[in-house]
Amino acid sequence: xxxxxxxxxxxxxxxxxxxxxxxxxxxxxxxxxxxxxxxxxxxxxxxxxxxxxxxxxxxxxxxxxxxxxxxxxxxxxxxxxxxxxxxxxxxxxxxxxxxxxxxxxxxxxxxxxxxxxxxxxxxxxxxxxxxxxxxxxxxxxxxxxxxxxxxxxxxxxxxxxxxxxx
Numbered sequence: 001x002x003x004x005x006x007x008x009x010x011x012x013x014x015x016x017x018x019x020x021x022x023x024x025x026x027x028x029x030x031x032x033x034x035x036x037x038x039x040x041x042x043x044x045x046x047x048x049x050x051x052x053x054x055x056x057x058x059x060x061x062x063x064x065x066x067x068x069x070x071x072x073x074x075x076x077x078x079x080x081x082x083x084x085x086x087x088x089x090x091x092x093x094x095x096x097x098x099x100x101x102x103x104x105x106x107x108x109x110x111x112x113x114x115x116x117x118x119x120x121x122x123x124x125x126x127x128x129x130x131x132x133x134x135x136x137x138x139x140x141x142x143x144x145x146x147x148x149x150x151x152x153x154x155x156x157x158x159x160x161x162x163x164x165x166x
Contacts, residue, residue: 012040013040016044019045020045020047020048020049021051022036022048022051023051023053024054024058026055027054028054032055033057033058034060035059036059036060038063038066041064041066041073044072046071046073047074048073049073049075050064050075050076050077051077051079053079056081056082057082059082061082064076065095068095068097068098075097077098078092079103081100086100
């Protein structure tokens with residue numbers, strides 16, 4: 001099946017050294033807790049980006065902040081944290097090379113995700129606080145996401161709402 005997919009299995013250290021993007025999709029097990037630690041991050045390309053939509057404890061967050069501060073890797077996108085919810089004083093909130101999302105990756109239903117984004121846009125327009133604060137993504141980027149969702153809606157007709165820009 002690997003050949004059919006144009007993929008091949010390789011040891012994690014080799015994968016980390018060669019990949020431009022490392023996207024984590026693993027359960028949290030004793031052997032995966034802290035799997036992406038200082039050693040793993042130091043082995044990645046300086047231009048690499050780490051994406052964690054698996055479980056927060058798979059990544060050593062202190063090592064990740066250090067890796068970004070010292071330039072071991074280029075950036076990170078996190079949908080899960082350790083602990084969750086992410087404490088207000090976490091350095092992840094304000095780091096310029098980390099994008100945080102509000103634990104939506106597991107909810108791959110486009111209808112639910114788009115309704116969540118639309119509700120947050122409306123809350124912003126009404127001056128209400130946003131649910132599931134997203135760092136690194138402004139309102140215009142959220143609207144562009146919604147535009148993409150409406151393209152998907154035209155394709156499969158599944159989304160039950162329309163958002164009109166104000």
